[in-house]
Amino acid sequence: MKSSKEVGIKGYAGYVPRYRISPTEIGEVWGKDGARMGKGLNIQSKSVPSPDEDVISISIQAAKWAVKRAKLRGEDIGAIYVGSESHPYAVKPTATIVAAAVGATPYLTAADYEFACKAGTAAFQTCMGLVASGMIKNGMAIGSDTSQGAPGDALEYSAAAGGAAFIIGADDLIAKINYTTSFTTDTPDFWRREGQKYPSHGGRFTGQPAYFKHIAGCTNVLFEETGTEPDDFDYAVFHQPNGKFPVKIAKKMGFTMEQIGPGLLVPRIGNTYSGAVPLGLAATLDVAEPGSRILVTSYGSGAGSDSFDIEVTDRIEEIRERDVPSVEDVISNSVYISYAMYAKFREKIDRGEW
Amino acid sequence: MTIPRFWREIKQRYKGIGVECGNCQRVYFPPREVCPHCRRESIGKMKERELTGKGKVITYTEIHEPMSDFKMMTPYIMAIVEMDEDVRMTGQLVDIEYEDVEPGLEVDVTIRRLGEESPSGIIYYGYKFVPIR
Numbered sequence: 001m002k003s004s005k006e007v008g009i010k011g012y013a014g015y016v017p018r019y020r021i022s023p024t025e026i027g028e029v030w031g032k033d034g035a036r037m038g039k040g041l042n043i044q045s046k047s048v049p050s051p052d053e054d055v056i057s058i059s060i061q062a063a064k065w066a067v068k069r070a071k072l073r074g075e076d077i078g079a080i081y082v083g084s085e086s087h088p089y090a091v092k093p094t095a096t097i098v099a100a101a102v103g104a105t106p107y108l109t110a111a112d113y114e115f116a117c118k119a120g121t122a123a124f125q126t127c128m129g130l131v132a133s134g135m136i137k138n139g140m141a142i143g144s145d146t147s148q149g150a151p152g153d154a155l156e157y158s159a160a161a162g163g164a165a166f167i168i169g170a171d172d173l174i175a176k177i178n179y180t181t182s183f184t185t186d187t188p189d190f191w192r193r194e195g196q197k198y199p200s201h202g203g204r205f206t207g208q209p210a211y212f213k214h215i216a217g218c219t220n221v222l223f224e225e226t227g228t229e230p231d232d233f234d235y236a237v238f239h240q241p242n243g244k245f246p247v248k249i250a251k252k253m254g255f256t257m258e259q260i261g262p263g264l265l266v267p268r269i270g271n272t273y274s275g276a277v278p279l280g281l282a283a284t285l286d287v288a289e290p291g292s293r294i295l296v297t298s299y300g301s302g303a304g305s306d307s308f309d310i311e312v313t314d315r316i317e318e319i320r321e322r323d324v325p326s327v328e329d330v331i332s333n334s335v336y337i338s339y340a341m342y343a344k345f346r347e348k349i350d351r352g353e354w
Numbered sequence: 355m356t357i358p359r360f361w362r363e364i365k366q367r368y369k370g371i372g373v374e375c376g377n378c379q380r381v382y383f384p385p386r387e388v389c390p391h392c393r394r395e396s397i398g399k400m401k402e403r404e405l406t407g408k409g410k411v412i413t414y415t416e417i418h419e420p421m422s423d424f425k426m427m428t429p430y431i432m433a434i435v436e437m438d439e440d441v442r443m444t445g446q447l448v449d450i451e452y453e454d455v456e457p458g459l460e461v462d463v464t465i466r467r468l469g470e471e472s473p474s475g476i477i478y479y480g481y482k483f484v485p486i487r
């Protein structure tokens with residue numbers, strides 16, 4: 001899909017909570033070899049939100065920084081979409097609170113998106129359409145999650161928290177979005193029924209017919225329609241539910257570790273779900289040079305992928321100086337906690353009535 | 355706190371919007387109707403002013419006996435912060451250990467959960483302070 005008008009990214013920022021827990025610490029509680037588990041998943045630590053953090057606070061922090069970086073005012077934003085599978089409210093949009101916090105209310109359109117881990121990139125595409133059609137000048141797409149795995153479940157070793165916000169517009173671009181493709185099927189690899197606290201997954205069904213098929217399918221159609229190949233890109237960001245999958249798909253498709261390195265955050269922060277690809281892209285933009293070309297492919301269970309062909313402009317250098325921390329600055333500010341502390345932070349302890 | 359009151363104060367809580375006296379340029383947070391310095395001369399001249407959110411810790415203390423909304427974070431730090439606009443704000447200081455805080459510590463405003471009405475009720479968000487690193 002190519003938009004009729006040039007659109008792209010004007011500002012961006014990522015946020016990851018400060019606390020970390022290691023697979024070893026989790027394994028100790030459940031009688032598992034956590035170190036081995038971590039090695040198998042290629043995850044050394046995962047981020048844990050503080051008790052006062054959730055998808056709304058994470059989204060607000062990323063959104064405020066993105067607006068600042070783009071040198072915009074809140075009222076310049078005509079649309080806000082927040083993609084997540086852990087919105088604090090079942091009914092009451094996260095996007096309304098983010099809009100108020102950045103000063104974008106009341107003259108904007110806003111909504112929350114859900115599509116497992118690719119809700120954030122779905123928000124990108126919506127903003128691109130609204131901007132290209134001329135309906136709005138600037139839109140904000142956010143991917144953010146504080147997902148949880150059931151205690152003792154394999155997902156508990158990876159489910160983490162974080163998010164990133166992107167401002168999509170048509171002028172003052174720091175990166176152009178040349179092209180986007182999507183690949184969507186009905187695949188029951190991972191789900192959570194309404195009212196359930198923890199998700200269910202189809203075990204081995206989550207790999208080949210889900211993650212790999214959709215990412216490869218979506219990326220290949222982008223290659224075909226744009227006449228590109230892996231060599232044409234300086235960087236690539238793939239969805240990262242663990243540290244193994246993105247490395248495997250990158251190699252299979254002909255990308256090198258150098259290309260995916262800057263955006264591969266999962267070994268240090270875990271799987272941030274809807275936040276994963278947006279954070280990986282933000283970290284890649286932090287190190288990209290004018291002219292750098294970035295391939296991005298997200299994946300959301302259920303299932304679908306979105307790919308983007310992104311080209312960095314000269315303006316990237318200017319916005320780096322604007323008093324907003326890089327993803328690396330944010331991630332490197334971390335402190336390890338015990339499983340007991342983690343259980344308290346993530347409300348895994350039944351407190352009864354306080 | 356009632357929902358209507360919280361909702362009326364959203365601007366100050368989320369955006370750190372204070373007021374500036376058009377007569378003497380002093381900044382106030384929370385907003386005031388009249389400048390206590392200029393009194394009558396400030397009437398009609400108080401205008402909204404968004405704070406940068408940056409400031410320095412003046413004084414701080416660790417709280418061990420919390421209000422119920424803060425139980426999950428006990429012990430926690432409360433700080434009085436001198437904002438860049440020369441106005442003082444009081445708030446919780448998070449993402450830092452007590453022994454690492456000192457007067458003069460540079461902080462920035464962030465928006466966090468302040469509490470909730472009940473597990474089925476509205477969630478309150480508002481400003482807290484984090485160290486600038």
Ligand SMILES: [Zn+2]
Nearest residue numbers: 375378389392
């Ligand atoms: Zn005055």
